[in-house]
Amino acid sequence: MSKEMSITEKFTALFDGIEECYEEEQMQKIEEMNEMVNEMNKEEFGSIFKRELYEKIDDMIEEKKLSVENVILLLKHVGYCKMLKYFYEFVNDYSSLNDRFQEMIIEEEEKKEEKNERLLVDLCECFTLLNFHILSDELTPICVPCLLKVALKKEENEETQKEVEMALLCLSCIDDGTKIEQKLYLNEITEIIKYHQEHQNLTRLAYRSAWMFLTIGFFSDESLEELITNELHFAREARREIEELKRNVDWKRKKVGKETEVKEVLFIKRWISVIWEFLYSNTLWNEECEGLIDCIVKLFLASRDNHKDILNGCLGLLRNASEKRNMEIDAFVKKGVIDLFLEQMKQSTLDDEIMWKCLYFFFNISWRLKEKKDDEKEKEERKELKRKIFERFEEEGYDDFITCFHGVISFRKNIYRELSGNISDYFVNV
The missing domain is CATH 1.20.1050 (Glutathione S-transferase Yfyf (Class Pi); Chain A, domain 2)
Known part of the structure; x- marks a missing residue:
């Protein structure tokens, strides 16, 4: 009895035979492959979409064995699924296909007549979805306005919603290291967010993407x-x-086996x-x-x-x-944040990143509570806040935790190197 092929084997078999097909048959096979991409988990996805695949696709375009239109049909869907399923480790940097897309975007933008706006949008979307990194100074003033123009569409139909969602998702992929001038985006993205708040016209993914794009600009x-x-x-x-x-x-509900989130x-x-x-x-x-x-x-x-x-x-x-x-420390007390971190310290181990976050949190709290206040009312409020936190520390045995961890953690290794090695920095003095 023959063993059933895995989804990655089926995908590879389809892709390997695609260059022997006519363009219409290629399109049908790509649509089949896109359906398989929908079903892939992170490991399957990562095993297929490697730099080698992109180099092969680029060779097939060069040899005219695969049309640019069919490449876009495949790669836009691959990039969309990558973002939808949160597969952020997957990148396409430094491939020849990456260079080809950049050249095509610039070439299309520079056309004075008969510019193919749809092709330009598709190229910008493919590039941003698959790379998820910093746009060059040359590409930023092309891609950002191009994608925002699509995102500004307000027609209330499913096709437009999908176009808008894709454009905003692509904008959200731009790394926060990219320098984007306000004149390229601010009025447009503000209008998009405000309009949604009034009319609820965006999909959930599109609205989150709009905010991500705006906060990327906020970063710098x-x-x-x-x-x-x-x-x-x-x-x-x-x-x-x-x-x-x-x-x-x-x-x-616990996640079982291959089940996706x-x-x-x-x-x-x-x-x-x-x-x-x-x-x-x-x-x-x-x-x-x-x-x-x-x-x-x-x-x-x-x-x-x-x-x-x-x-x-x-x-x-x-x-x-x-x-x-x-951020007001009093809010951390009222909302139970202090208690939450104290509880987590009890359950953490020395090799646990959670422990590092707990130590960092209490280091920040201690440091901020040591700030001096000139106003008498503020001094009294700060004294009362310190007393509340100190009492919670005493109830939960915080001193013993800190002393224990400080005795065995090497503050010069791994993630702990960012923390203070001075034990007094983790205490709140009333």
Whole structure:
């Protein structure tokens, strides 16, 4: 009895025979391959889509054995699935196909007559989806306006929604190291977000992608702070999206075998990455930010049994928030963040990244509570806050934990090298 072929073997067999087909038959085979891509898990996906495959595709284009249109049909879908399934490790840097796409984008943009706008959009989408890295200074002023033009479409039909979703997803792939001038994007992306808040015209993925693109700009442009925090209400919107997603997840259900994660969990992971960008750059604090902290705590509590990636993501967000001077420490007490980290310390091991995040969090809290206040009222409020935290530390045996870990951790190795080696830096003195 012959063994059934695996999905990767089926995909490879189809691809290997594609250059012998006519263009229409090639298109049919690519549509079959795209269906297989939908079913692949991370390991299967990574075993297929390697640099060697892209070099082969580039050779087939050069030898006219595969049309650019059919390459786009395959690679746009591959890139979409990569992002949809959160396969961020997969990249296409430094392949000859990568160079070909860059040249084609520039060549199409420079045409004075008969410019193929659809081809230009397709090329920009393929390039950004498959690379997920910094755009060059030459490509940025081409790709960003091109994709935003598509994203601004407001027709209420499924086809337009898909086009808009794809364009915004591609924009969200641009690395935060890319320098993008405000005139290339700010008015357009602000309009897109505001229009959705009024009319709910974007898909869930498109809305998250719009925010990711804007916060990428925020990473290197502090002037966006007021717009993002108080005008577009990022913290409020992120909290609402996560709470809606969280309601549709069975948090007690364990993942079995090859089963892929449900889309709501993947969307939550995406929002965690957007919130990270926001917390890293934002220096404003309002009640909506406090509500976001509360949302993160509740997400952590929901995810801790069966979703370690989300649990780690939540701890990372809270640890990051503890570094920000604008984030009020009193909010960490009221929302249970202090208790959450104390509880995690009891369950962590020396080799656990969670332990590092816990130590980093308490180092930040201790450091910030040592800041001097000139105003008498602020001094009294700070003294009372220190007393509350100190009492919680005493109840939970925090001193023993810190002393124990400090005695055996090498602060010069691995992730711990970023932490202070001075034990007094982890204590709060009343």
